[in-house]
Amino acid sequence: MHNHTEYFQQALEKRREEGTLRSVRLDSQGVDFYSNDYLGLARNKELQNILLQKVNENPQLLSGSTGSRLISGNSSIVALNEEFITKQHQFPTALLFPSGYNANLALFSTLPNRHDTIIVDEQIHRSVHDGCRLSNARKLKFLHNNVEDLEDILRRQSGHCYIAVESLYSMEGDFAPISEIAELAKKYNADLIVDEAHAFGVFGYGLIDQYQLQENVLATVVTYGKALGSYGAAILCNEMVKSYLINFASPFIYTTSAQDFQWESIKAGYEFLKAHQELSEKLHENIQLFRSQNLNSPSSEKSPVQAIVVTNNQRLKQMQQTLHGEGFLTYAIYSPTVKEGSERLRICLHSFNTEKEIVRLTEIIREFI
Numbered sequence: 001m002h003n004h005t006e007y008f009q010q011a012l013e014k015r016r017e018e019g020t021l022r023s024v025r026l027d028s029q030g031v032d033f034y035s036n037d038y039l040g041l042a043r044n045k046e047l048q049n050i051l052l053q054k055v056n057e058n059p060q061l062l063s064g065s066t067g068s069r070l071i072s073g074n075s076s077i078v079a080l081n082e083e084f085i086t087k088q089h090q091f092p093t094a095l096l097f098p099s100g101y102n103a104n105l106a107l108f109s110t111l112p113n114r115h116d117t118i119i120v121d122e123q124i125h126r127s128v129h130d131g132c133r134l135s136n137a138r139k140l141k142f143l144h145n146n147v148e149d150l151e152d153i154l155r156r157q158s159g160h161c162y163i164a165v166e167s168l169y170s171m172e173g174d175f176a177p178i179s180e181i182a183e184l185a186k187k188y189n190a191d192l193i194v195d196e197a198h199a200f201g202v203f204g205y206g207l208i209d210q211y212q213l214q215e216n217v218l219a220t221v222v223t224y225g226k227a228l229g230s231y232g233a234a235i236l237c238n239e240m241v242k243s244y245l246i247n248f249a250s251p252f253i254y255t256t257s258a259q260d261f262q263w264e265s266i267k268a269g270y271e272f273l274k275a276h277q278e279l280s281e282k283l284h285e286n287i288q289l290f291r292s293q294n295l296n297s298p299s300s301e302k303s304p305v306q307a308i309v310v311t312n313n314q315r316l317k318q319m320q321q322t323l324h325g326e327g328f329l330t331y332a333i334y335s336p337t338v339k340e341g342s343e344r345l346r347i348c349l350h351s352f353n354t355e356k357e358i359v360r361l362t363e364i365i366r367e368f369i
């Protein structure tokens, strides 16, 4: 009989030996070059005061929702905020979720059926893969951002296809050729789903909004745990897709809805974002400054995520530890999160990083590459 304990131990030991063992730590003392708080909203005192005021006026916001939104957990606040979000994004409607992970799980486990094929970019987020696993559809991968490869795959399919991409990839820090992919989706009658987790807030309301592609996608996911400094997510789609998800998506149906405070903090985040566009301007200045230091990076020159590939695990670890020693918090990503041979240091730039910090960070990195 298989001994599970032994198996768990061996798997953990293997990671320890490779230097890739994960653990949760409390080392948040230092200069933040690793969080998704791109605009500093998660630490913004003015926004905190706005939220405190809301809670003071209505302490009920902090209490539990008491059930699934299909039973006792719905509220006028969540419904009104969905309406508000719908208007911001110029989509027919929106459905809120407690996190982006849940939203992707709901979309991909529910919409595609067993006759369908889901074609995903090979670097798509894990939540999409997990959603696909819960569906009965077949999943195929296309080479990262490679439109020719995607078309090649589409051409060979006889059934209905879904295409899943991110507008800005969080491991590579590069953009999907979204207009070309939208064209292909149209040409092959496929349904396009776009995850805007990292673009939302950094590039206005995301790239679908910037390129006005609302009518070319079946759904997009915007998440609120990154540039908005809160948590939660919305699926933007049409009324039929929303109703289908409400009826058939297990991650929507079989879970307790979040507190109203979560939905209110999302709305406050949108309003704050709109009133403080200088934050994203500052972020883009910082991205430019980082890029002007001429480190070799596969990331786009406009991306708030900048990857520095260091294929030797030990060297990568050393680099990160040196940075840590100098008070810089960064994140090293090993396989299997990224492909073997493309292990990297992932740097997230923020509106609040200073010129001195960015220049010093790049000086240390240069010693290792």
Ligand SMILES: Cc1ncc(COP(=O)(O)O)c(C=O)c1O
Pocket: 098, 099, 100, 101, 102, 104, 125, 127, 166, 170, 195, 197, 198, 223, 224, 225, 231, 232, 233
């Ligand atoms: C591209 C992408 N999609 C979805 C998610 C999940 O979003 P959340 O953190 O809100 O669950 C993430 C977060 O890491 C992400 O990077």
